Amino acid sequence: MGFSEKQEELVKESWEIMKEDIPALSLHFFTQILEIAPAAKGLFSFLKDTDEIPQNNPKLKSHAVKVFKMTCEAAIQLREKGEVVVSGSTLKYLGSVHLQKGVVGPHFEVVKEGLLRTVEKGVGDKWCEDMKGAWSEAYDQLAAAIQAEMNKEA
Numbered sequence: 001m002g003f004s005e006k007q008e009e010l011v012k013e014s015w016e017i018m019k020e021d022i023p024a025l026s027l028h029f030f031t032q033i034l035e036i037a038p039a040a041k042g043l044f045s046f047l048k049d050t051d052e053i054p055q056n057n058p059k060l061k062s063h064a065v066k067v068f069k070m071t072c073e074a075a076i077q078l079r080e081k082g083e084v085v086v087s088g089s090t091l092k093y094l095g096s097v098h099l100q101k102g103v104v105g106p107h108f109e110v111v112k113e114g115l116l117r118t119v120e121k122g123v124g125d126k127w128c129e130d131m132k133g134a135w136s137e138a139y140d141q142l143a144a145a146i147q148a149e150m151n152k153e154a
């Protein structure tokens with residue numbers, strides 16, 4: 001089944017709300033990731049040498065925002081084109097960064113769970129199963145594109 005207008009709307013609407021609270025939600029996102037997979041700490045340059053998740057680290061915020069924003073863009077593309085299209089150079093870059101950092105398949109599931117929990121927190125009582133489904137599908141397709149590129153380069 002294709003990605004509906006309603007699904008695109010749910011993702012866009014939640015991202016609009018979340019955008020107002022980036023620092024706190026970025027922190028929440030990484031807290032969730034490390035709660036699910038403590039070992040993932042060693043992957044991130046801004047986490048590996050600290051005991052606590054840094055409060056105002058630009059790299060941490062950047063990764064959180066990239067994941068959220070790109071998933072939101074993926075949702076728009078899914079509705080418009082029926083597939084996620086990441087431009088060649090961006091996809092190549094994404095593939096090589098993650099490959100080089102030692103990211104593997106299961107990490108994408110961890111980040112997905114962290115993302116869903118963060119959207120849930122971010123939107124409060126607007127959270128619903130359909131919103132979860134829309135974010136999940138958009139993320140899965142984006143993650144698949146990145147992983148396909150990683151496999152190509154490996």
Ligand code: HEM
Nearest residue numbers: 043044045059062063066067070101103107108111142143
């Ligand atoms: C770096 C995006 C999933 C770990 C990056 C960068 C981007 C990006 C754009 C470049 C640096 C930046 O601008 O922040 C994404 C997207 C993802 C995703 C869109 C999923 C859809 C993951 C996953 C992991 C991961 C699953 C592993 C848990 C990293 C690491 C770096 C990085 C370790 C290097 C950051 C550093 O240490 O400074 N990612 N990423 N990413 N990503 Fe991801």
